[in-house]
Amino acid sequence: MKDLTALVLGGTGDVGEGIVRSFLKHGATVIVPSRSQVKGDALRDYVGDIETGTLKTVDGLFDTPAEAEALRDRIAALSSRIDLIVAALGGWSQGFAITDLGFDQWERILRNNLTTHFLAMKTFVPLLASGSGTYVHINGQSAEGPHPGAGPVAAMSAAQRSLTLTLAEELRPSGLKVHELLMPPINTRRRISHHHDRPEWPSAEDIGDYVATLIDRNDDVVTHWIEPKKI
Template sequence: MKDLTTLVLGGTGDVGEGIVRSFLKHGASVIASSRTQTKLDALRDYVGDIATGTLKGAMGSLDTPEAAEALRDRIGELASRIDVIVAVLGGWSQGFPITGVGFDQWQGIVRNNLTTHFLAMKTFVPLLAPERGIYVHINGQSAEGPHPGAGPVAAMSAAQRSLATTLAEELRPSGMKVHELLMPPINTRRRINHHHDRPEWPSPEEIGDYIAHLIGTDDREVVHWIEPKKG
């Protein structure tokens, strides 16, 4: 990944921070987006021990088309070319059957877990380097099959997968690639601190390493299942 410019949308989140850390270790130039400067500062502290690569931050959101375009313009001031975009956006919500989900809660889940991904694709794919740009979409394995107690989030995951695989077909004639990564639960720092981690689950840095490997090959597969480690 050396000499590549990468954009990690959601780079200060629980999974995004590990991907940023991995990319820096591989020598990439990384731009990480976040809603707040506080989180960007915390990310710099978290990766401060890494001597390779470069890190720049861009503050903004994907709440509306106008906000997404403003973030795009800020990122455009930081780099004239983006080789790789990683979208690690949204969050998890569970505990209610579908019949118990309030309408406001439903709208919030759609906005955070689907609209953000639509706006990320629509706004940032045009920044990718022609013919060789790569878009990596981070998703959960909840995209496949029923998920009682987390139906709305799982539904958004399935819709995300549809968007990503459709984007891959639409971009195929251009030579650009899309990778859809379906993840098991991930051992984030937050999960570890709450003792909810498991040894078979990957770390965020390992996800970044997996992406770095994909980028270093001519892998044309769109959907990738990240399996838990065998113990």
């Protein structure tokens, strides 16, 4: 990944920050959109010990098409070439059966865990280097089966997977690659601080290392199931 430019969507989040650390260690230039300068500054502090790579943060939202397009233009002004996009977006929500979930809660989960991914694909994929760029979608294994108490989030994961697989087929003639990573639970800093981590789970930085390996070997496989102890 040395000398590549990567755009990490969700790079200030629990999983995204580890991916950013990994990419910097591999010598990449990493662009991270942030909803606020505070989040961008916190990320800079977190990776401040890394002496390789270059981190560029840019403030901006992409909750709506107009916001996404404005952010796209700011990113394009930072770099004329994007080699890799990683989407580590959305969040987990549980505690309600489907029949007990409020409509407002459903709408929020739909917006945060699916609409955001649609806007990311539609708006930022055109920034990828022609014929050689790669889009990586970070997903959970919740996309694969029932999850009582977390049904809406699992449904969004399944829908994200469908979108990503379709994107892979639609982009295939262009030479652009797409990878769908299905993750087990990840030992994020937040999870570790709450003592909810497990030794067999990968860290967020491990996920970044895995993506770097895919890029370095020019992998053609679309779907990757990441099992505990397999990274």
